[in-house]
Amino acid sequence: MTMLSSKPFAWIAWVAQGLLYALFALGIATFSSWPHYRQLPAGQALIKLSFTHTGKRVADCVQRTPAELAKLSPNMRAPLQCPRERSPVIVEVDLDGTLAYRHVAEPSGLSRDGASTVYRRLQVPADQHRLAVRLKDNTRSAGFDYNRTETLTLKPGQILVIDFDAEKGQITFI
Amino acid sequence: MMSFLDATRNGGLLVYRRLEQLFDKPFDAALNPWRHLGALGFLFFWIIAVSGVYLYIVLDTSASGAYRSIDWLTHQQWYLGGVLRSLHRYAADAFIVVTLLHVLREFLLGHYSGFCRFSWLTGVPLLWFMYISGIEGFWLNWDSLGQFSAVATTEWLDSLGIFATPMTRNFLGNAAVNDRLFSLLVFIHIGVPLLLLFGLWFHIQRISHAGVFPPRPLALGTFASLLILALAVPVVSQAPADLAVVPGPLPLDWFYLFPHPLMYATSPGSVWALVVTATLLLFLLPFLPRPRGYAAQPIAQVHPSDCNGCRRCFDDCPYAAITMIPHPNGRMQLAEVIPDLCASCGICAGSCPSATPFRSVSDLVTGIDMPQLPIGALRQALQDQLDTLQGDNRIVVFGCDQGARMDTLAGKNVATISLICTGMLPPSFIEYALRYGAAGVLLTGCRPDGCAFRLGSRWTEERLHGTREPHLRASVDRLRICIAWADRGEEKTLHNALEDFRNRIAAHDHALI
Structure with missing residues (x-):
């Protein structure tokens, strides 16, 4: 029986196979590390504004009267009645005296009782900057509840993280 | 839309076939990597798994120790750990390449x-598993490349807005990355590939005799090329991760990490749109309406009175479309066709022992048959063609509707019979043709490992070589049989093969005189 599709391996076929295997390996090696990628252009720095913070309640808690408590089932008799909804958190960032970012972070959750979160990247030239950050977490207060202003020198490629420390109640620069 | 899809597919198939045939020359069809892409994927998976086991043993899974342990492996134990690390990475890259192809x-x-x-739909989630485990693997090294990928991925995930606390905060500063997080990353990097393996098992469930390992020479050649690459260009770590600094120019692995630059060049939303659209399209493709004029082919039909329950069709069906049930006569088994799985290829008819043209019954019925081309009609067509052949060196060519076209081969001393698949031909038909007037029989069809079915x-x-039932009887003169596999588009090759065969037959007959 003649098999015309199969043929003996000639040396040229071995060479061609070797070349094709080499080409395959070369392709893998090349695109596993080339071309190089630069995320941030030279001479730039990055400011990351990121916090997760629960705003103040939109209304005050109310003390229940004994009569009101009596109407409730025994396991529900909490003396304070608090609204679940939280204030949205408003944040503003000024860079060298100019408003660079403003955001109203709504509270999460169906009942708007969760934390408000913000994540924002701001690409800036690596240089000295005057940075002012304002945060408001209470709809019932006037103006911003937290402020921080600083003059910072950012190096090329540096990442400055602006966060909010709820325990200390202050805006942090890391 | 469908006609456009069909035209694109057909055009692409022509280009692909040309490429495939180009590789047939040095590799031969049976070892052509383009015909073993799925099996090569399995090979790369096992290389990744085996090298990964060693890397896991030596990996310090703490946030501070991961980089140090891998760096030690790369430089101090380059001959083993370093090579395995490079193999792990390069095999992962090759895995993506062959899978997409x-x-x-x-x-x-x-x-x-x-x-x-079924195979298509179960394959789509595997692409996600591959990318999840692949991308996340870069993080474990915790160098600047891993840092970049981790931050970019979490920023992408956070853009969905479904996480109560943004995932990016896990990578906000060096202090945020702790050992607990790294243990979770290791767990994901082991767990997702296990899911992938489980998915692969599902993926090949409806395929019998699935090629889960490439032919040995191809496997050795592929492994050797990766090993040489690992030795020549070892994978090394970048600078240790420092979340206070944006990494400088990075040697990005574009096979896995291309979504990150794409996201920074466009937006997280556009990358989500791209991947979700691609996934949906892949999922919806099997449900799109068939092209106009498409007619579903009848499936194989079992004739209980002629089925002796021999299980050959059960063994030979490429898509596990045949199951065996108790025969109504209560003494043996009976083949049953699962309609949804039947490809209408007729390979089962070719395997049936009752599909022999030498049976004396006037109405030739087999145990399992194709309604569109029953074995009885095939015998009649062969007989009619043999009766009309004239001249010396009469040749009968059996081919298939999927391989090279045979229209131009027919002549006064050449009969052509096109089957649904060449595997549909019971070997006894070759003997029948030779006994009743043909000087030679040429078989053609798609090249090995490129068979449409x-x-x-x-x-x-295998049937002709006697290693598979039903086999061609030993008494049949093998010199009068020729196999010339030729894909669609290789009509000239087939024509030349026929001429060669005819000359050889003539020389053989002349020598006998």
Whole structure:
């Protein structure tokens, strides 16, 4: 029986196979590390504004009267009645005296009782900057509840993280 | 829309076939990597798994120790750990390449609907698993490349807005990355590939005799090329991760990490749109309406009175479309066709022991048959063609509707019979043709491992070589049989093969005189 599709391996076929295997390996090696990628252009720095913070309640808690408590089932008799909804958190960032970012972070959750979160990247030239950050977490207060202003020198490629420390109640620069 | 899709597919298939045939020359069809993409994917998976086991043993899974332990492996133990690390990475890259080519090939061949729908649909989530485990693998090294990928990925995930606390905060500063987080990352990097393996098992469930390992020479050649690459260009770590600094120019692995630059060049939303659209399209493809004029082919039909329950069709069906049930006569088994899985290829008819043209019954009925081309009609067609052949060196060519076209071969001393798949031909038909007037029989069809129905060419060869039932009887003169596999588009090759064969037959007959 003649098999015309199969043929003996000639040396040229071995060479061609070797070349094709080499080409395959070369392709893998090349695109596993080339071309190089630069995320941030030279001479730039990055400011990351990121916090997760629960705003103040939109209304005050109310003390229940004994009569009101009596109407409730025994396991529900909490003396304070608090609204679940939280204030949205408003944040503003000024860079060298100019408003660079403003955001109203709504509270999460169906009942708007969760934390408000913000994540924002701001690409800036690596240089000295005057940075002012304002945060408001209470709809019932006037103006911003937290402020921080600083003059910072950012190096090329540096990442400055602006966060909010709820325990200390202050805006942090890391 | 469908006509556009069909035209694109057909055009792409032509280009792909040319490329495939180009590789047939140095590799031969049986070892052609383009015909073993799925099996190569399995090979790369096992290389990744085996090298990964060693890397896991030596990896310090703490946030501070991961980089140090991998760096030690790369430089102090370069001959083992370093090579395995490089193999792990390069095999992962190759895994993506062959898998995407596998998807493209199966799409071009139309293997996404009908009897292939299950394999197609179960393959789509595997692409996600591959990318999840691959991308996340870069993080474990915790160098600047891992840092970049981790931050970019979490920023992308956070853009969905579904996490109560943004995932990016896990990578906000060096202090935020702790050992607990790293243990979770290791767990994901082991767990997702296990899911992938489980998914692969599902993926090949409806395929019998699935090629889960490439032919040995191809496997050795592929492994050797990766090993040489690992030795010549070892994978090394970048600078340790420092979340206070944006990494400088990075040697990005574009096979896995291309979504990150794409996201920074466009937006997280556009990358989500791209991947979700691609995933949906892949999922919806099997459910799109068939092209106008498409007619579903009848499936194989079992004739209980002629089925002796021998299980040959059960063994030979490429798509596990045949199951065995108790025969109504209560003494043996009976083949039963699962309609949704039947590819209508007729390979089962070619395997049936009752499909022999030498049976004296006037109405030749087999145990399992194709309604569109019953074995009885095939015998009649062969007989009619043999009766009309004239001249010396009469040749009968059996081919298939999927391989090279045979229209131009027919002549006064050449009879051509096109089957659904060459694997449909019972070997006894060759003996029948030779006994009743043919000087030679030429078999053609798709090249091995390129068979449109996967196993037709392979089963035909094995039946003719006597290693598979039903086999060609030993008394049949092998010099009068020629196999010339030729894909669609290789009509000239087939024509030349026929001329060669005819000359050889003439020389053989002349020598006998």
